[in-house]
Amino acid sequence: MDTADLQALMDRIVESVREVDDGEPHELPVHREADRDLTALALVDSEDDRMASGDSDVAFPVQSMSKAFAYGLAIDTVGLDTVFEHVDVEPSGDAFNRISLEAGDRPDNPMINAGALTVHALLPGRTGEERFRAVHDLLSRMAGRHLAVNEDLVEQELADAHRNLGIAHLLKALGVLPGDPHDVVQGYTRQCAIEATTVEFARMAATLAHDGVVPGTDEQVLSPLAARQVLSVMMTCGMYDDAGEWVTSVGLPGKSGIAGGIIAAVPGRCGIAAYSPRLDTHGSSVRGILALEKLSGELSLHLLRPGLAKI
Known part of the structure; x- marks a missing residue:
């Protein structure tokens, strides 16, 4: 998929999930006072090429x-x-x-x-x-x-x-x-409480996806062993008591936070992040999960699906 098509796809996904008003922000004042309409999706590959849609320049806590x-x-x-x-x-x-x-x-x-x-x-x-x-x-x-x-x-x-x-x-x-x-x-x-933007969180996820090397650089910030172990545990445990649903619907190593962020990694290819402060009963972003599910499906990213991803 070329850059223009990928950007158009991400824009469509963000606009479609903006219509979902389920869920509430976490009860802590910092999160409760966040703009509930904020929604973002970002993707960063190994060359540090960045694609983003929505409110991707808004910083929020990593949690x-x-x-x-x-x-x-x-x-x-x-x-x-x-x-x-x-x-x-x-x-x-x-x-x-x-x-x-x-x-x-x-x-x-x-x-x-x-x-x-x-x-x-x-x-x-x-x-x-x-x-x-x-x-x-x-x-x-x-x-x-x-x-x-x-x-x-x-x-x-x-x-x-x-x-x-x-x-x-x-x-x-x-x-x-x-x-x-x-x-x-x-x-x-x-x-x-460390804060970053959706694009920056996608870059962090891309670092995990590329054996601990920061995209676009030769800086090895984590060993390949550590990166692989992190992705393995994210795949099975990263979404807590919703991990089974996540694996079946998205099929990628993922991790959520109660500020509304979610990171996911496509090993050897890219990192993805989504953000929206409305949470489900498991403490994960409602719109973020929907956005990542749609992107995974459109690009054939699910790790258990035959064939190569379309990115």
Whole structure:
């Protein structure tokens, strides 16, 4: 498909999903006050060619999409075997904030909060602030600029962090969580408040799709092993208790966040991102899922579909 046809397709998809008014933004004030009509779709390939439609220049917090990148960074920091000793890779079938622990007391996977908190504790640095800076540096390098942090979101999240603190204290009591629970929760909360645009998130997804190399550059920000592991877990666990529906309808490694963003990767080809703040009951963007489902279908991107994608 040539550039003009792809742009026209993305424009049609964005306009079609704008008509959907299901779902509500997350209850946190930063998200609740977002413009509910905002809708965006972006695609970035290995050469850093960028296609975008809708409100693609609006920045929003990464939220749980950061879990994927932190997981890759932890693998490159302490090694896959060590990460696996702390966090499993099995789908939990539970919501993102449930306390899901397997028989050995490990969190089921790094995409739920229990796993993400443990992964954050394995990042480089002795404090939550240092670990946050490591993730911030990684996302900024993938985006191609120094990314801002939504300090209002940090304040709002920390004011009501009882569940994450409870999870962290339980993990500490079980001997799973390295570090101090309060410090880990604080660093993880700042990690989730990093902001980027839909195009920049698509560029981050494209980095995962190309063995950890930032599109258009030779900068290896994650190892091929880490990138592959991240994509594998995104495929099976990235959409929480909606993962089965996601795999059947979209068929790509994906990760959502409660700000309304979703990233998806087509291995070896491109990264895709969508944004709209209206969420479904699983905490994922209603319009974002529809947009990615339509794009995957139109371009034959589903990884279990015979033949090559049309991009």
